[in-house]
Amino acid sequence: MSIRIKRRLAHFPIFLLLLIIALIVLLPVVWMMISSFKPAKEIISYPPTFFAKTFSLENYQRLAKRLKVFVYIKNSCIYATLTTIPSVFICSLAGYAFARFQFKGRNVLFLMVLATMMIPFQVIMIPLFLVVKTMGMYDSYAGLVLPKLAVAISIFMMRSAFVALPKELEEAGRIDGVGEFGLYWKIMMPQVMPTMITMLILGVNAAWNDLMWPLLVTSSTKMRTLANGLALFIGSDTSEYGPAFAGALYSILPMLVLYIIGQKYFVEGTVTSGLKG
Amino acid sequence: MEMSIGKKAWKHRLTPYLFIAPVMLLLLAFNIGPLLGCFGISLFDITTTMNNTTFLGLGNFKEVFTDWRFWNSLKVTVKWTLVEVPAQLIIAIALAGLLTKNTKSNKIFRAIYFMPIICSATATGIMWKLILHSNVGYVTYLCRLMGLGKINFMNDSSITIYVIVFMSVWKTFGISTTILIGAMQNVPTSLYEAADIDNCGKFGQFFHITIPGIKPTLWFLIMTRVIGSFQVFDIVYTTTGGGPNYTTETLVSYIYTRGFEINRMGYASALSIVLLAIVMVITIIMYTAMLRRETD
Numbered sequence: 285m286s287i288r289i290k291r292r293l294a295h296f297p298i299f300l301l302l303l304i305i306a307l308i309v310l311l312p313v314v315w316m317m318i319s320s321f322k323p324a325k326e327i328i329s330y331p332p333t334f335f336a337k338t339f340s341l342e343n344y345q346r347l348a349k350r351l352k353v354f355v356y357i358k359n360s361c362i363y364a365t366l367t368t369i370p371s372v373f374i375c376s377l378a379g380y381a382f383a384r385f386q387f388k389g390r391n392v393l394f395l396m397v398l399a400t401m402m403i404p405f406q407v408i409m410i411p412l413f414l415v416v417k418t419m420g421m422y423d424s425y426a427g428l429v430l431p432k433l434a435v436a437i438s439i440f441m442m443r444s445a446f447v448a449l450p451k452e453l454e455e456a457g458r459i460d461g462v463g464e465f466g467l468y469w470k471i472m473m474p475q476v477m478p479t480m481i482t483m484l485i486l487g488v489n490a491a492w493n494d495l496m497w498p499l500l501v502t503s504s505t506k507m508r509t510l511a512n513g514l515a516l517f518i519g520s521d522t523s524e525y526g527p528a529f530a531g532a533l534y535s536i537l538p539m540l541v542l543y544i545i546g547q548k549y550f551v552e553g554t555v556t557s558g559l560k561g
Numbered sequence: 562m563e564m565s566i567g568k569k570a571w572k573h574r575l576t577p578y579l580f581i582a583p584v585m586l587l588l589l590a591f592n593i594g595p596l597l598g599c600f601g602i603s604l605f606d607i608t609t610t611m612n613n614t615t616f617l618g619l620g621n622f623k624e625v626f627t628d629w630r631f632w633n634s635l636k637v638t639v640k641w642t643l644v645e646v647p648a649q650l651i652i653a654i655a656l657a658g659l660l661t662k663n664t665k666s667n668k669i670f671r672a673i674y675f676m677p678i679i680c681s682a683t684a685t686g687i688m689w690k691l692i693l694h695s696n697v698g699y700v701t702y703l704c705r706l707m708g709l710g711k712i713n714f715m716n717d718s719s720i721t722i723y724v725i726v727f728m729s730v731w732k733t734f735g736i737s738t739t740i741l742i743g744a745m746q747n748v749p750t751s752l753y754e755a756a757d758i759d760n761c762g763k764f765g766q767f768f769h770i771t772i773p774g775i776k777p778t779l780w781f782l783i784m785t786r787v788i789g790s791f792q793v794f795d796i797v798y799t800t801t802g803g804g805p806n807y808t809t810e811t812l813v814s815y816i817y818t819r820g821f822e823i824n825r826m827g828y829a830s831a832l833s834i835v836l837l838a839i840v841m842v843i844t845i846i847m848y849t850a851m852l853r854r855e856t857d
Binding site for chain 1: 580670678682697743
């Protein structure tokens with residue numbers, strides 16, 4: 285036997301182990317996706333089936349009847365858009381200032397930003413809820429979105445990206461006579477686009493799947509997001525697995541597409557925020 | 562002329578503050594303000610509608626320390642941390658070690674393991690609840706095929722907590738693995754070459770070079786996972802809601818029920834401050850331990 289084949293054989297058990305773990309990750313999701321197209325009876329039949337014996341849209345019709353699922357999806361889209369694009373923009377503004385300007389109080393203020401990173405959201409959720417309620421923003425898009433805009437880790441990562449840019453770039457811009465905002469907008473910001481896209485993609489995923497804040501701050505069915513509307517639905521009636529699976533498919537599919545397109549950004553964002561944070 | 566120069570200098574000085582103003586105001590209103598407010602609210606008996614507030618002083622805190630459900634939720638949270646964090650890290654270290662090289666198959670495995678990051682706690686909860694269903698679940702079916710009896714995964718006071726821990730590990734082990742792979746790839750190759758000369762095996766290399774090489778990342782990961790464990794809520798809410806018999810009720814789940822189901826904002830705030838204190842103490846202890854290790 286050649287050495288190469290011997291090596292291959294030695295690696296086989298490892299490959300098998302990795303494959304089994306991959307199946308434990310993938311099969312439940314695939315099974316749920318397939319099951320959402322099974323008739324309700326088949327979902328709770330015993331023994332369980334993997335592939336659908338009969339294809340049906342029954343669960344999707346029942347879900348649409350029971351919940352305003354398309355309103356939920358619309359709200360999730362709004363929540364995911366409004367908490368990310370403006371957030372990345374203002375966090376990059378701040379990151380830029382902390383990276384490229386000398387000003388009084390810079391270190392203290394930056395330290396303050398870092399300190400807010402240590403406050404778990406769960407600790408401030410009760411007073412935050414009361415603040416939002418007092419401001420009259422309960423059960424509104426403003427109440428959902430505004431508290432989620434300033435993200436410390438985002439400011440931190442934007443600052444690191446801007447710090448790394450060469451001084452010459454800035455000077456060239458100044459000689460051309462663009463204003464301070466023009467310098468940021470036209471010259472510096474395009475240089476950190478990869479970081480901004482990373483923050484955007486991670487932010488969209490986090491907002492789309494966010495359960496707690498929408499759960500606290502919305503009460504009417506027309507304000508619910510998909511993640512919390514579905515959670516309340518399965519909480520109230522555990523026997524409705526079919527429609528719940530259909531809802532879960534709506535919740536997973538858009539992010540799966542995003543993951544397949546932007547996997548690089550998911551990984552990079554996780555690794556850099558993991559290493560530097 | 563003088564005026565305009567003065568104006569310009571003033572404007573120049575103001576610029577950075579304008580850049581940070583939006584973020585700073587938002588942090589003040591929605592992070593720092595509420596944090597300070599939390600201390601105030603914890604001294605009152607207060608409901609979500611905020612009428613009928615009475616000042617209690619430290620009454621809420623006194624109640625916290627004699628509240629068996631608080632102690633129970635703390636116990637559940639500690640148990641969660643002691644099981645979830647080591648399980649997750651051991652799996653992640655092993656997998657990162659196996660997947661460090663950038664081969665094609667490794668890249669595919671990494672992409673698959675990382676995928677659950679896109680599954681919401683809601684979707685994860687629904688999915689596993691039916692897979693582990695005590696009558697019609699797939700795992701129940703497999704258990705019967707293997708001759709194991711019926712296991713009531715989702716409703717058994719002694720095992721349900723571990724079942725939810727499993728779901729949490731399922732959802733996040735890929736993230737830890739990815740972070741560790743990043744760290745392992747940064748260990749200088751010259752160290753491995755030296756080890757090759759010293760003739761220590763693959764395992765020796767892993768424990769003597771790789772692990773010490775990724776220590777800072779490992780510490781960081783342990784710290785964030787422990788702190789994260791003290792904030793567990795989503796997966797509990799979407800699977801058991803704290804049951805059976807409060808055996809899966811974590812600290813944050815308990816805060817949620819006090820605040821938003823029983824409508825006692827003041828008491829829930831007092832619980833939040835206890836949570837903050839616990840998280841702070843853990844952070845400080847682990848951080849100093851990390852610094853001490855690094856200087857050794």
